[in-house]
Amino acid sequence: INENYTKAADEAFLVLRTYLSKNKVDTWSLPRLGIIRDIGGLDSGECRFEACFSCKNDAAFSVSTEVKEKIIDAGKWAVFRHHGAYNTLWQTWNWIYRYWCPSSGVEFRDADPFEMYLNTPLRTPSADLLTDIHIPIK
Secondary structure, eight states: OHHHHHHHHHHHHHHHHHHHHHTTOOGGGSOEEEEESOTTHHHHTOOOEEEEEOOOTTOSOOOOSSOOOOOOOOSEEEEEEEESOGGGHHHHHHHIIIIIHHHHOOOBOSSOOEEEEOSOTTTSOGGGOEEEEEEEEO
8 A cells, every 4th residue: 555655646746846847946945745636546556646835826837737736625624743754654544544533523524635744855864754644624
């Protein structure tokens, strides 16, 4: 499961970074987000992952066939901090859905959960990576 997710994420971020680099957008200063579009695809190898950089509305580049604008729905979010390598993120997701969700009593909104990567493996040891997982709630 982790290999499918990691591969999909790496491929999606490569496409996005390449496109933004060609459009002279400095991605080092932009917050990175990841959205898993089909959690069921994790087991099948058909994982669909949306790589995102948070940009201002007036960003000076246009969308293409590979790169599109994504607006994250406003609303309340339950946020969980994962400390460690990306290949262990599944453990935090598992805890959220297996333990927190059933006991929390919250209702979920119809919006995509997402990950926000607070630092980068290019500059941070994998054991020190920080990722916030955002779960949409009512």
